[in-house]
Amino acid sequence: MSETNLDQFRAETRAWLEANCPETMRTPMRGEKDATWGGRNPVYAHPDQKLWMDRMGARGWTVPDWPSEYGGGGLGPAETKILREEMARLKCRNPLNSFGISMLGPALLKYGTEAQKLEHLPKIARGEIRWCQGYSEPNAGSDLAGLATSADDAGDHYVVNGQKVWTSYADQADWIFCLVRTDKTSKQGGISFVLFDMASEGVSTRPILLISGYSPFCETFFDNVKVPKANRVHDENKGWDVAKYLLGHEREMISGMGLASRGEDPLIEAARKGVDPILRAQIALFQVRSQAFKAMSERFIDELKAGKAHPAQPSMMKYYGTELNKARHELQMATGGSDALEWESEASNHGAAPRAWLRTKANSIEGGTSEIQLNIIAKRILDLPS
Amino acid sequence: MSETNLDQFRAETRAWLEANCPETMRTPMRGEKDATWGGRNPVYAHPDQKLWMDRMGARGWTVPDWPSEYGGGGLGPAETKILREEMARLKCRNPLNSFGISMLGPALLKYGTEAQKLEHLPKIARGEIRWCQGYSEPNAGSDLAGLATSADDAGDHYVVNGQKVWTSYADQADWIFCLVRTDKTSKQGGISFVLFDMASEGVSTRPILLISGYSPFCETFFDNVKVPKANRVHDENKGWDVAKYLLGHEREMISGMGLASRGEDPLIEAARKGVDPILRAQIALFQVRSQAFKAMSERFIDELKAGKAHPAQPSMMKYYGTELNKARHELQMATGGSDALEWESEASNHGAAPRAWLRTKANSIEGGTSEIQLNIIAKRILDLPS
Amino acid sequence: MPLYLTDEQQMLRDTAKDFVAEHAPVSHMRALRDANDATGFSRDLWKSFAELGLTGILIPESENGLGLGQVEAGVVLEEIGRNLSPSPFLITAVAAVEALKGTPHAACWFPGILAGDTVAAIAIDEHAKHDGKIAMQAERSGNGFRLTGAKQFVAHGHVADLLLVAAATDHGTTLFAVPTDAKGLTADPQRLADASLAARLTFDGVEVDADAVVGEVDQGDGPLARLLSAGRTGASAELLGVGGGAMDRTVAYLKERKQFGQLIGSFQALQHRAAHLYSEMEVARAAVLKAQQLLDAGEDASNAVSVAKAMTGLAATLAVQEGIQMHGGIGMTDEYDIGFYMKRARVLAELFGDSNFHADALAQGAGY
């Protein structure tokens, strides 16, 4: 697209967003509850969330760079960037949070059959189906090779038995993408990647109460769940390839956490109101890393799109971004003093600050611990010996 | 000794020190060159150094808690502490720096024969013989079990061949205490601890120029050096016990490094003159650890004397103290700015600050690296598995 | 005085260790939380403390207490910290007793404390950060004073019998011992992250008699300093227990959890981090004992107290952070106790000034 056409695209985009993004969706989110997840049984803190999601979904702008035949916006990189910039300018909220968008979608685009893409991607784009991820197991932690959930061959389908843990929002999800063992003789080689409806017979979930007082994760149990083989993505026993590809996308998403959210940085706002001189120094030094990492995130995305990023670079982003986010919340707790210790009061928005702080402690654990990322960097980027 | 007698001892000690410690020996040392090492070929930056060493040596107060029959002061713990306090009060310089005092002496007191004690300890106490330590070897680094310097049995003596490295002041030392391999079939079990004169035929040294521009260490070569078996300390092949015992004493000494030297803390003095607010914060937080470690040093010495310290606690002291000392000098360099970068000028006292800073980088390497200390703490104190 | 526990102190430690672990382990705190307990601690447990004599640990023998010092109080506090036991011990038996000792208030309040009936609260903080500034006004009113203003982060403030309040008077600061049923005083208890309760207090022209003054009018800095020294040192000791408890659980977990077919405690990167943490905790322990001994010897301890509070804040924070990270996913679950350690450490780190506050105090004290 030429410069002139891009300018025109920007003008049209701006006009459309101004006309279609409700005012309420241009205010900062007050917490996780304001996030829009869609799905069969959606929950909206405000009706404008649905309006905004539907409008964006209809244009495919929830997934602007996916092909339009799969419900995407069909935009090129330059247009996608313009859309992102214009949304930032207007402070538009994200119209749809979705593991379908950030994780499964890219994997389906790469490994899915045409039928799988046509079936699942448009529903993801429009927020009709909410997905969850079945990777971790109670005894496999960071060690996916120890995966035990079994999928026995029963002709045209598999029979799945086992247990997953840390399944994000499994109790609210409609479908799951799931790693299962189809061959017990090999470790990483015996894993397949399958999709199935959480309403299938034999699926049950149990929320896990976290130290933050919230339950974003579940234990998920499979008791003789029938999964059609047509729902397997990529070849049998090749699920590890899909999983690795998808984990890279997950890390990319999670690594954005070190950055301040759009709009004012609450840490800087607190510092402006006055903090002790040592905390001020700590915040200033944090800003150095935080702003440098912001540049790193931009560089990483640019390099990724240009195919210039080291394949293990997502590990570095995940490590650095999550550690930074933990540090940010430690500093925010310090600025808040005893106000930020209140757990239930109205004034504290029901303990938003301490709950968010505690929630960040999982950042460096979920999606591969910091230790795993450092191992990967050491081995795959620095080529250090075993 | 009763309280009254201790008070009397304090009064007498104070009077004696006031009468016998030259004024020049009550001024702060301006650098390593002001240290008194004694030996056959002593070097004194000021003649009072010799006077002060001789006077203290004659009373055995260079080693106040050694038995008087071996040249020590024969003082009990309470008197020793009083002497130390009174010396600190008068700001007396250390009369004698000596690896004989800090390392070999304690090992000889524990493992030496009566003849060895009588021969060596009094000369150490009076600063007549300067000792060096032959532990490290070029390919053995932190890994003493890989020790290769051989001592072949030749009846009443050994014939020693090999090479040591990092021998502190070997080019200025009179005698060496040295680990040699007397049995090649066992690793740590085949090592013996021997003493010999550096003037023996076949001994040669080569100073190692360090990044600080100084050469406190040497490579030391042994070419068919004859060492009488009577010079072996403890049993043959039991040198490892002596070495470990001695290393503990060395670490104890080195761990004192995290503490500011006597008198004004130069870091605080610099902070008082004005530093940027972030450096001020860093210095303040450093002071927390530095003063806490001062308490830890007191606690460690008290526990050690009472036999309450964990046998591996010297590793913790060595680790913490040396890392703290490196941090201290990083901060001092920051306070000094470009003044502290000058390497040769008169104003900078020939680069005292940057040379001292660079010197500290060896603290966490010599006498067992920080990594080795952390291994020891993990294994021997925390009992973590291999 | 050598910098380790005497045999007697060691014996007290053994007693306290067994007692607290048996009567108030972490499960006790969890049960109170799950029951949404409105008191913030168990009154029965407080009675048991009294029966052992512990509530009077700092009360002179002449007044029927144990007549012991900060070292001994710290021994108890460390076990309270290690077991995350909700208890008025720090505020009542340590900080308040230290402030009242030697004043006419002692005769009034000590018997109740000794009996395990009385609980005190301390109202100093007026902002979210402890900053040592007292702006709340106590105006002269008849024979006494009228207190107007607000305080926050007042542990046990909603159930206390006695309130120690610092307020500004004409020519300085004055410390008041205020009965909690005084008219015009309202307490709004808030559940904190660690499930403890602290109140926001509002003083709406609260009238107190002249004899509510602790020490002299305008001379409150003295008793306040004693209160804060004991409170800070005690909080440091409790933090030592919290950090130490977190570390012990974590090291134990490293020895039992397997990954990639190996005990995770055999991974060198974790070993080094655990060893570093051990070192920090040991150094913090020395700093606390130093402060306690100086206070007990009646020597100037202000620097040492700040070092102790700052260092335990740093070390315990590291302990709980490493604790959660090394536990991995299960460390994030409410079901495991390690998360409670993180929450409690945060609250104690903030109490009576955080590490930065005390580092800054050290710097100011050193003249920079």
Add this chain to the structure above:
Amino acid sequence: MPLYLTDEQQMLRDTAKDFVAEHAPVSHMRALRDANDATGFSRDLWKSFAELGLTGILIPESENGLGLGQVEAGVVLEEIGRNLSPSPFLITAVAAVEALKGTPHAACWFPGILAGDTVAAIAIDEHAKHDGKIAMQAERSGNGFRLTGAKQFVAHGHVADLLLVAAATDHGTTLFAVPTDAKGLTADPQRLADASLAARLTFDGVEVDADAVVGEVDQGDGPLARLLSAGRTGASAELLGVGGGAMDRTVAYLKERKQFGQLIGSFQALQHRAAHLYSEMEVARAAVLKAQQLLDAGEDASNAVSVAKAMTGLAATLAVQEGIQMHGGIGMTDEYDIGFYMKRARVLAELFGDSNFHADALAQGAGY
């Protein structure tokens, strides 16, 4: 503009990499040091830089330069840093050129710079810490000014042909281009820790003409800001090379050194530290490129420049510290190059403001 090097920039990098590694490797710097070289760099090497056109990298094509930007200058500086090559490039070809560009002084000085004959020096600092404060006086004197005062940390100050001096005038700061043979100007060269030379300058009533003013009288903040932005960003790029060079050598050493019968690079604790270091260096690299691109685009880059300088200071400092520690004993010897990296990093970290200075500037810029 994507945040990576264009193909042309990548080609320049390859050229610079080969050229600097061949003509000015660390052994070149070592040889100069061992010879106690009094110039501080090799004039022949500077000529070679000129022959490649590099001395004019920022000089507009219309004035016979390469007309490139900060990104390209940084590419060269990174290789200079990686090889610890003593060179006037940063001060002369980057900072000074940027200050003189578009002024009448360009015509006077650029030809000499392009030819590799002219070397510049920059006299800003008046204290041991770069603090941005200019107190040195330039009094009106006849048609010109009389400069009195002292400057320090002036790289190449004793051999430069041109001196850019910031001084206080009646209503602001003025930047002067002073010939180094001016009467009353004395340069006292000092060997620094990294074996480079920097001068302490004394101005004893140095008379300069009015046309020595760069830009306008009292309006020196403009050219000074351009000079400092380019100098800081350039120093950041050089630090990236120093840190990167130290890291590369260290990682290589981890793959060759054995201890306890194993390559030390297989020890997980060292692997994690190396991986952390890699991450810091990558983040620093992004920060530098961001600042360079913003400067080249003519956008406000003051925050980005401070982030770059502060972040490279932190990352390179970690790189050299880990470098020495992981090399163990031999890292402490003068014979090994890794120590030179530590020394050079220290000097560059201090140049034009250290990490703390820039973190503080960020804080002030953000209004806290």
